Amino acid sequence: MINTPQIELDLEAITLRFADCGAWEERYRQLLLLAKQLKPMDVSLKIEEKQVEGCESEVWLHLHDNKLYVDSNARIIKGLLVIVLACLNKPTKEAKALFNHTLQELGLAHHLSESRNNGISAIWREISSLD
Amino acid sequence: MINTPQIELDLEAITLRFADCGAWEERYRQLLLLAKQLKPMDVSLKIEEKQVEGCESEVWLHLHDNKLYVDSNARIIKGLLVIVLACLNKPTKEAKALFNHTLQELGLAHHLSESRNNGISAIWREISSLD
Amino acid sequence: MTSLKNTRYRQFFPSLNGNNQQIAYLDSAASTQVPEQVLSEIEQYYRQGHANVHRASHSFARNATNAFELARKTIAEFIGAKAQNIIFTSGTTQAVNLLADGLAHLVAEGDHIWLSEMEHHSNLVPWQQLAKRNNAELKVIPVLENGDIDLGYFRQHISNKCKIVAVTHVSNSIGAMQPIPELSRIAHQVGAKIVVDGAQAVAHLDIDVNRLGCDYYLFSGHKLYGPTGIGVLYGAEQALEQIQPSVFGGEMISKVSFEQSTWNTLPYRLEAGTPNIIGAIGLASAVQFLNQFPLKERLSVERSLLNYALQKLEQHPQVELVGKPMMRVGIIAFNLRNVHPQDAATLFDQYNVALRCGHHCAMPLSNTLSPQGSIRLSLGIYSEQSDIDQALDAINKVMELFDD
């Protein structure tokens, strides 16, 4: 299992934050707030070699000593990254399934499209390749 | 004006042959018979340099001493060539208009399409370039 | 013989019903009619909202991207391939050109490119030009008197100088089917890539690219009951990687500066510019149309009809067949005794029989088998015995006219 030192919330705490959300705007508000829970990645790591290919926004990903660091300059992606990290206390494949399930539950499923430029699927591809 | 030693019929005689034609089959029968009225072109002239570009069937065209010789190995085209020649006792532009008019009259107008591979329009292009 | 009377398929093709019922369309090798289903799919797509694909930040774009990528999958499965092995092109011709340019790096001075004598110009001229550019040699598998390729000659003469073998699956001028699995084996033995032009095969055979064993397989949508402007280049895993991009711009790019560019991943790397989205969707719909019929039955109906036509023509005293290949698919070429094929076609037209005359874009073969050209009769899924009978009737009438 990979360590995720950038977050303190676990998945349960995250889904709880969405529990009372009605309209989609509230869900996105929570997602944007979630983004703030991501502790910053060292700026020296935000370089091209660490960038995930196939994202419209820049997404960085760095694995060191079994610790995974991620960041993005798009806040919605950052919020989603928090959920990604929270799922990673499982083997990657299970984690991805859990992530998909969670997004469905939170009403954010359309971020799951397999479209090539969908940052999220690119990130999972990258994480899977770390295995 | 160009001389056309390969035919003896004039346009009037030609149209007369079509006068009693009812069904299209009779018209084509006349056209095929007309083809037999074209005196043969010297075989030594049936060479690639004399060939008209843009015809599906081979059409040869040779001008010498102001005499025009034509031939084709397709009989319908040959019949049409007889009509072409019969129109050439006029300046080319008028001759072409006359030819178009005649074909319309004879109910053979669909040979006039400007389609690139229409042999007839290629022949007129070639004749015009002889002017 | 009941299957000959089968009129199951024709009803789905609006252009062959209604006003056009009297037309015997026997020119499917040139281009096929389009079923109702494809027309309504095209309309529906545009009605629901169109957008450019791939950069999907809104619902129209998401829908377009999903429909486009689903089309890729549908078409891939139709020939036994995976979606990621399918490159969309504008047609077979562009596909061959993409290959001839993209595989140029495999062909060094003195190397050989092998073709058959019966190639369509589209699978001949690009290779000829490549050979010229790279100082390579074009080698030709000759055709036997019956129209089959001389496989023995090929086996004997191919050497490891050969880098590419480009052959048609089915000849568009005489309908001869090539033994592709065998040709693939021979090509691979000398380490060459094999390109198969499937333009005339894909609508008439059960295609499985794995069984064929070829590296590349190409076809056009407009000969498969789909719209014009769309074609497919299938490439086996390794083979696809070998194609270097030769058309640049748009989504085939990953990063661009004025100094240099880096390419996107496959299949996008080989699809420059906005793809023919509606073409892909239309072609996938045509494939779905075909998929709804049991394959064996569909093919056997067509085969029976071809045999019927062949038998009648062979027996006709004034008909001379051009090419009598062992395995024939969809096409019969012939001439009428002492009648120029163009004259015949003109008169056929008068009898509402739509077929082609000429060299059928395969001049070298035509010059070998029938220098004046030939008449070509070709079938589609909608063809019926009445079409053949109408053609036979027209032949008799043409011969009468010419008898004078």
Place this chain on the structure above:
Amino acid sequence: MTSLKNTRYRQFFPSLNGNNQQIAYLDSAASTQVPEQVLSEIEQYYRQGHANVHRASHSFARNATNAFELARKTIAEFIGAKAQNIIFTSGTTQAVNLLADGLAHLVAEGDHIWLSEMEHHSNLVPWQQLAKRNNAELKVIPVLENGDIDLGYFRQHISNKCKIVAVTHVSNSIGAMQPIPELSRIAHQVGAKIVVDGAQAVAHLDIDVNRLGCDYYLFSGHKLYGPTGIGVLYGAEQALEQIQPSVFGGEMISKVSFEQSTWNTLPYRLEAGTPNIIGAIGLASAVQFLNQFPLKERLSVERSLLNYALQKLEQHPQVELVGKPMMRVGIIAFNLRNVHPQDAATLFDQYNVALRCGHHCAMPLSNTLSPQGSIRLSLGIYSEQSDIDQALDAINKVMELFDD
């Protein structure tokens, strides 16, 4: 202001009515919606009987050929050209590639190819690759801070080493219009050919290729209310003759043997393979759709709407325009303060506002003006004030969400 309320055009576009009425489609620069008329033309063509063009020996083929060549004429006249100067391609990208390959013989070692800094990748990478192949140099007309090109720089630095100038008529990322007549004069003074990428111009300006004075003008059907898979390469008389064929096969050929091939006449020489017949017919139908409206009115309605949007966005305290070109056509690029454009686009989508974010396939310009990318709002003939208002409303709501 009455013209802003004009709803004359929208009614003809089925995808923007009915179920989709709530969607503000502001992504026409990527691809346009298709009017009813084009859909029924496509359907009608196929219903009446389709065939391959050019070898017209039967009625379907004659009809197809006539429709296809009439389409060429209709489209030619739309840009003030003659039919024989129009080459059909699969899109702008393929047109640029045809040029970059076909004009390669004009570019010798050490020669220059000039582009502007705001070119779409499709009008950049093909030239970059040509320069690389021929050891020529790519020269760039820089963009000023406001997004206009630095014409003075160009005048000063162009020399008779320049063989080709390739510029966009209207920038797809910021909407800047280039002074093409002036650029043509400058190019011709040094004896260079000038290629104009009209992809973003042709639907929004009164195009007359003679007035523009360019040698080549290119555009895509899918940005002109036509179908995907069809594009146009216009070439002035002499200029067209200069393009050497680089795609081979089918009707572009006059004679073929295994030793050599000779090419057909123009325009066919540059149209290899079966053309996109239905694409050409569909595009001509789109042009006819536009032709039925008085040109001046059509363009002024769109210009008013663009000005309305521009004014509102300029005044908005949280909007930062990207590029403020002197002459703007159809497109506005902007960013929301402290909001990543991709976040904005995601939320716009939620508010049923369809627009794009990103580098808009013009990375070099993007890197100069707005490295993180931008949001692009673009108009079509069907755009209305309500679409702009919906976008403005969405901007306010996005900013609220981001305020937390």
